[in-house]
Amino acid sequence: MISPPLPLWLAELALKAAEKTIASAASGRKARSRAVSAIQKALGQWDIQFSGHQARYSLNSPYAPDGGALSLSGCATSRLPDHLPDQDALEMYGAILSARVLLEEEALGEIRKRHRGADERVLKALALSGKATVAAAVGVGEFGRPVCRRCGERSRIVYQLCPHCGRQCFLCLACAGMGEARSCKALYTFAPHAPAPQQQSPLTTKPPLEPVLLVQLTAAQEEAARELTQLFKTGCREVLVWAVCGAGKTEVAFDVIAAALNAGLRILYTVPRRDVVRELAPRIRAAFGQEKLTELPLPGSELLPGTPILLSTTHQVLRFANAFDLIILDEADAFPYYGSEMLYRGLQRARGRNAMLIYMTATPDVALRKQVSSGKIRAVCIPARHHGYPLAVPVVHRVKAPEWSGMPGDLPDSVREFLGESLKRNAVVLVFVPTVRDVELVGHALAEFGTRYGVAADYLHSAREERAQIVARFRERTVQLLASTTLLERGITVPFTDVAVLYADHRIFDARTLVQMAGRAGRHGSDPVGRVAFFSSTFSSEMQQALSMIVSMNEEAGKRGYLQQL
Structure with a gap:
């Protein structure tokens, strides 16, 4: 037992030190003694007095002398829920939060849109059942450096007095605009929810979905759409769609989106700016139907529906993990995505294990062009505009x-x-x-x-x-x-x-x-x-x-x- 209670990020350090020591030592009193010393050393690396805690911690094992276990109780995550939701309820909550990366208050806000009385016991039960993992939003990584678990930032992190916990803790400045990620806050990563497959008789099988296009594709667009869809069906992982300005690259992606929808997959169409989201949403809905698309951010009272297509800015992607089977990144070289390691990490985390990532741009940077030249990324070129005239040469x-x-x-x-x-x-x-x-x-x-x-x-x-x-x-x-x-x-x-x-x-x-x-x-x-x-x-x-x-x-x-x- 450790008293007084540790904040989550220090509890993680203590637990990691104890597990490492116990794994390399024999069981019994000696192992516990080494574990206690390891915990004291780990906590001693931080200025506990400066952190707002008492400088001395009491570490006692509640087990008999011949036991080999060590309990790190007293931290916020140790107390088990008094009443666990049943399995059906957990399945429902898991579906609501599927593949999301959310702070505790964000996750509670989502499930309370469905059940107002839900509390943190639901989140703890999801973690205990393996449907979620929980960690401090900002923890201590390699070489003792703080790292934001939501955006991966390691540099723009400050150590300051926190109005939430009343102690000194870490705050990530890089993603603070999405809600403060602090070391005293819990960050939940929820497992993807796999709905049970629906059985259909041959008589009720629906024909394959085809996009409804409001414009006639040009020969250049049709060739690119066919090539892109074929690469998707053959399992290609990354593709660059290099299209001149005004080529109509958005509609070129509709065939591969339809192929993913027909396979029952989840699709993310992401762009760097919110104004582009507003522009693209009507075009995608016209092609695939109102019920197929959700655009982020949602109004505060709405629950994220389980639509197969999600349209969002690249910042919103930071709230997903292992969520999508097809990702289309439009304007891949545009601000704020271009040059942002944070947004790049978020996009990579949102990819499913075998997801295809499509970069779409008129002006790929040197790094993308080199990957195409080396064969690491396949390329689909659209060298002509929709009206058939050449580009104006300056x-x-x-x-x-x-x-x-x-x-x-x-x-x-x-x-x-x-x-x-x-x-x-x-x-x-x-x-x-x-x-x-x-x-x-x-x-x-x-x-x-x-x-x-x-x-x-x-x-x-x-x-x-x-x-x-x-x-x-x-x-x-x-x-x-x-x-x-x-x-x-x-x-x-x-x-x-x-x-x-x-x-x-x-x-x-x-x-x-x-x-x-x-x-x-x-x-x-x-x-x-x-x-x-x-x-x-x-x-x-x-x-x-x-x-x-x-x-x-x-x-x-x-x-x-x-x-x-x-």
């Missing part, structure tokens, strides 16, 4: 450094000429710049330039509160000249849009960003080419790579016969 304009000095009042001559030609053809223009300071200067210059043509201009960056209204006015064409940071490099399609990239050689603009910005032009069938121009003092290597990627995709589309209209 025209590079060299602007000498002194020409930028007239800003904000005077744009370089080549920029003014480009803007004038776009306005003459009644196009709107997206003007990309690298920094917030630049976008404000260019925004004022565009406003002055627009007065000559009688058109409105504005500028956009992440700190502007009215950015949604500005984008809406641009879509409605009441604003025809819009300066923006990379905020609008993705997710916007406006007919008759031309693109100008100022300071295109700036270090912020890598090749992938330049390709995405150029891809805002020519997306609509009414204006399938558009105009794109890069304005810079030098011709950077990133600009060269961007041009090479665009040209090579056009050449590949031509070789395959997808460019019917040139």
Whole structure:
């Protein structure tokens, strides 16, 4: 017995030390003595006085001298539930929490949506029955370093006075926006629930599900969809769908989703941003039916239904483990997923043992391309847009450094000429710049330039509160000249849009960003080419790579016969 009671994370350290010692020692009084010493040493590694506990712990074994066991009671997880739910109730609760990774209060909140009177005894019973595992949300990992069990973070963890337990404990800052993961809180990982298979007679067997498409797939899309579905059926683990901007890659994934649904599998379609979730949900529901899809996050009062398709942001995936048989990651190179080890770990944990992971992007990074070249990841290419026209190849304009000095009042001559030609053809223009300071200067210059043509201009960056209204006015064409940071490099399609990239050689603009910005032009069938121009003092290597990627995709589309209209 240990007194006073230990917080969960210290109890884990003590138990680990005791088990390690007992496993390597003979049974009896000597083993218990060594275990007590090991526990004292493990606890001594932490400043117990600083933790808010008494510096001395009383360790006594309640067993007879000839016994070999050691009890670590007193910690919050040791007391067994007084009344265990029956097996049917446990099955129901296990189905509700299937494959979830939740803090104790989150798990209780989920089951209380179904049964208001449920308490922590249900969670303990699920753990005792093997349907869940429980650990401190932030524990101590290798080399004594704290680690968040929810997101895997090891660096952004602080040790501070906790308002929940009244002691000093660890807090993970990396995933705090999803609810505080602390070392004094229990984190439950629930096992996947396997429902009993339904027996159907041959007379009631349903025909295979096929997606209902609202648009006719192009030849490039159909070929990619067939190839992707075949890879899924042959057990391929990872695939890159490399599709040019505006190729319609979402609909290409519908056939493989249908194949997974027909096999009774769980599907995750995940994207980095919530606005993309809202955009995709109606399209997926139209293809497969209202009852097949759930999008996260849910309203607070709703219980997560057992729909076979889940649509969520990559952050929501942190709440799942071993949950999905098919995962589609759209915009795999986009913020905030790109470069986030936390979100990468969460996605890998959510994969089932033999799950297929599909990366979808127009601009794969170097790491993905290398894995494709080495054969580790298979690739499916869609080199042509849905309307059959080639991608607009940017025209590079060299602007000498002194020409930028007239800003904000005077744009370089080549920029003014480009803007004038776009306005003459009644196009709107997206003007990309690298920094917030630049976008404000260019925004004022565009406003002055627009007065000559009688058109409105504005500028956009992440700190502007009215950015949604500005984008809406641009879509409605009441604003025809819009300066923006990379905020609008993705997710916007406006007919008759031309693109100008100022300071295109700036270090912020890598090749992938330049390709995405150029891809805002020519997306609509009414204006399938558009105009794109890069304005810079030098011709950077990133600009060269961007041009090479665009040209090579056009050449590949031509070789395959997808460019019917040139």
